[in-house]
Amino acid sequence: MRERILKILRGYDLNNVKIATLGSHSALNILRGAKDEGFETICICKNAEKDVYRNFGVADRLLEVESFGELLSKEIQEFLRNENAILIPHGSFNAYIGKFDSLEVPIFGNRKLMEYETSREKQREWLRRANVRVPKLFSSPDEIDRLCIVKYQGAKGGRGYFLASSPEDFRRKAESMVKKGLVTREEIKGAEIQEYVIGASVYFSFFYSPVNQRMELIALDRRYEHVDGIGRIPAEEQLKLQLEPTYTIIGNFPLVLRESLLSQAFQVADRIFEVSKEIAYPGMVGPFCIETIFTDKAELVVFEISARIVAGTNAGIPNSPYSYILFGENMYMGRRIAREIRIAIEKGMIEELIY
């Protein structure tokens, strides 16, 4: 596969590369970043969202599709190759496509690692080998003996996640989630049951730069979810209503961390990076996110990795405190990706970024 992609890339006019992505998730971030670095852009979007991308003026070319799965069609792939397009993957690539074997268009980053997101077992193995602290895992609902969070495979954005503190609690809430149409029975069967780690969640967006050969912290965020609305209702009313909050993502807040906690995050990022080289050579390229919770002892627990840009970086446009400190200018994940591509083309290193 890699050889085929490199062959396609070698046929590209590198003075005329365009940046392309699917119109959702972090497309505004990616496309704005591409334009800031002087690239022309292509946005593949659905009719309902076309106006968003047109209104913001970040897409030089809008390509309308019925569904994102059409990215795998012969016509669209051929169009993208003819335009010398490099695709920037994001959460919708995982949520709506998942497998990239038949995608014969150069992708920025390591497509093998991106597929790890669709398998929690593989993620777990990656984290285990990196020797980082993770939440305890329960292999069956019958084992639940403490507060747990129930999650599903892939980039589901927290939809249908729920908390359970006993096997009975699990069954009752799972049934209710299915009835509400938030999840399917199949998803419940394949669900991952994790110990609920009590603490403050922090999402670290790193960028590994082959051009600079360094790990860069670009931005931090935390999430704004359906469950966050519950705190606005007094406890008495909550009990009366028997609320069943879920973790459906609505947005993100930017964040800065107590400075003395940064070193833990860099150590974890380096270990995750080292293992990524062993499990999917050449390892992490470009953006990835380490999703963590700091416990009462301010120790970092990792509950997930995303091997691509995450939507939390949208809150870091035009810069985060960290990207500003690093670059001394406006820098955000979409722009950071485009900058890496631009410099790699100038230095003749582009093949190191494309998988």
Ligand code: AMP
């Ligand atoms: P959307 O097009 O908004 O449905 O997003 C595509 C996929 O990315 C879905 O699976 C979403 O759940 C996920 N997603 C979108 N925005 C975010 C976000 N801010 N944080 C986490 N996941 C997200």
Ligand code: AMP
């Ligand atoms: P995720 O989709 O895995 O990024 O998680 C969505 C939401 O669930 C976020 O609010 C996380 O903070 C929360 N979450 C996920 N896993 C855990 C865990 N093991 N303990 C506590 N909160 C979690």
